[in-house]
Amino acid sequence: MKNDYSPNGRTVILCVAASDSHVVANHLVAYLLRSYGFNVVNLGACTTIADICHALVRWPEAEAVLVGSLNGHARQDLADLPEAKQRGAITCPVIVGGNLSVTVDRGVSEDAALYALGVDYILRDPSTIPAVLDELRAQRDGDSGGCPISSHVEALVDEY
Template sequence: MNISATPRFATEPSPGDRVIILGVAESDAHVVANKLIEYELSLSGFRVINLGACTPVEEFVDAFQSHPYADAMVIGSLNGHAYEDLKSIRDAKKDLLISCPIIVGGNLGVTRDQAARTKEELLSIGVDYVLDDAAALPLLLHQLPRRNTVVAPPERGIS
């Protein structure tokens, strides 16, 4: 049995963990899809930090500051207000308060044209990926580079 002499805090990931910060945009109370996505991601091997519904950008920033090793941030929005809710993401990314990839998905508009326009607006403020199919999320997350890899110090030889 290999026991580490260095204690780890409960909020630190294990070396193999892929950590995802999940939440629903500020003006959106649709929590059912959020819980289903959390469940699916957990089954897919991710450690999910779920902020729940009605999450302002400041809470996403705080979550990333508390978990800077997170591999990605996933934000859902089903009410068509994603762009308005997430405008300040641009400043958070510019100021390096969030440096992991940001993925937004959900119902981004009533019409296809509105959804396409919202997708472009989200990409323009620093969202890295916009998904219209939640089933594509686990595959995308597995394809992202790992951010929380632990590099062991080199072994010292005996001189």
């Protein structure tokens, strides 16, 4: 597999949340996306919102930012996301996945808190990432057939 950056390829920014140094899943997701032909800008572990903003200046063609978290502190690590989105530093979708809470009762309340911060999608299964990115691109290009992206994405995620 060739990992060279293709100027005509689709680009995503991939990272691990600011307080998290777990990178194994990050590398596996990068491998998965590259196998689908994506250009993956992998910022690695302990990535701050400021790091993401700087990457988006360098790669403005990025279709999405994918943030992984294994330590369960995603909400705290993404606290600066609303401000970055408000000032236009992050305009593409933000997708979060992994272990998103340190509590046993993970779910709706934690998801709601992440959505309130400006996370666009929460994915539980990394194998759905390419399909979700395809749906996001279809929506951006106006090919979604009039159906809101949330319906497409929720249907994809619910299948898993």
